[in-house]
Amino acid sequence: MNQDRRTFLKKSSLTLAGSGLYIALFPMISGASAKQQLYAYIVDTEKCIGCGKCAAACKKENKVPDGYYRTWVERYSIMKDGEVIVDSPKGAVDGFKPVKMEKGKIEKSFFVPKLCNHCASPNCVQVCPVGATYVTKEGFVLVDEKHCVGCSYCVQACPYGARYVDHFGSGVADKCTWCYHRVTKGLQPACVNICPSDARLFGRIDDPKSSVHSILKEKRLQILKPETGNNPMVFYVGLDKEVR
């Protein structure tokens, strides 16, 4: 009888361990890691003039509610003593005003446009408890507004601050879609379309005629917060070490 219980325990623990291993490895077995990102977004900070037309166009195109921004422009001002000041008045929708400060105090200053990075392994998607945010087959990270319950886990999970929940309107999470509705119609995202200095570029990675193709091959590119492991698909040209 004793012997029977031992074999029973042995067999059942083996079964449990086996099924646990299968569940843990299931994403790899089903080929989740082989996901293809079709599009890339390039931000050339050296070309950005800080006019904020991108942020304004985004707001109109996507009817973004007041106080929230899907894309915005940050101005980095690095002082002689090493202090870094970052400002983005109203997300730069109306552009920037000159800094009221004695002349020569700022060592270096530049603009950094920001938006959702449409990561290849996004934290925000992983934490969604209802499957309302997802990566499309083209590599866009989108929010299904009909399915979202507005729990804001994704807002906390995003290391780039790209998401918001409109508490006074829809009540669900929202963010930059890389203008999915435009790209599927063969247009460029509104911010890329409006940019007067070609600081923002968007296109298919595999298309030799697209504006991002040669830059991805030739330029030295950086991504924001690589340590978070999100694998962003927004690449920056001329990113300074102070940029976070």
Add this chain to the structure above:
Amino acid sequence: MKHCNHIIRFIVVFIFIGIGFFAVRSYLVPDSFGIYGSYSYGFHRGDSDAEQASIPALYQESESCKECHEAVYRTWSNGGHAGVTCEACHGPWQAHNENTLDTVVKDTSVEGCMVCHVTLQARPAGFPQIDDFASHVKEQGEEVQQDMDCTFCHEPHEPK
């Protein structure tokens, strides 16, 4: 066989619980859930893709303006503002197309130009910038007049 009774009862209860679970699940989970994408990141309501793609685009490309405004389009496309799309200053094409002329922004105010051209240390060095309107006019050896704006000297479609 005399101990089979309670096993049968257990199986029957289990089957009912199972049927109940799948009935509730099929009611709660949308039909198109999980038809596209992988298990880890792409699991979602499949209809959502098409719903989002069907949103109309507000901004068009400057080519759309050419059809009706060919003369000014030609001037603009050969001038120094050729990189600045029509909609950057005049607002989205779609609104204009639906509601005729009155929705087109014709902002010739100094502030409108200064959004891009006021001197900021953060702008690229080669970009044309001025400190303020009055001192710029004086630098050019002109007098500031009433109702004077940038378009007094510069044609916004082909600025020099």
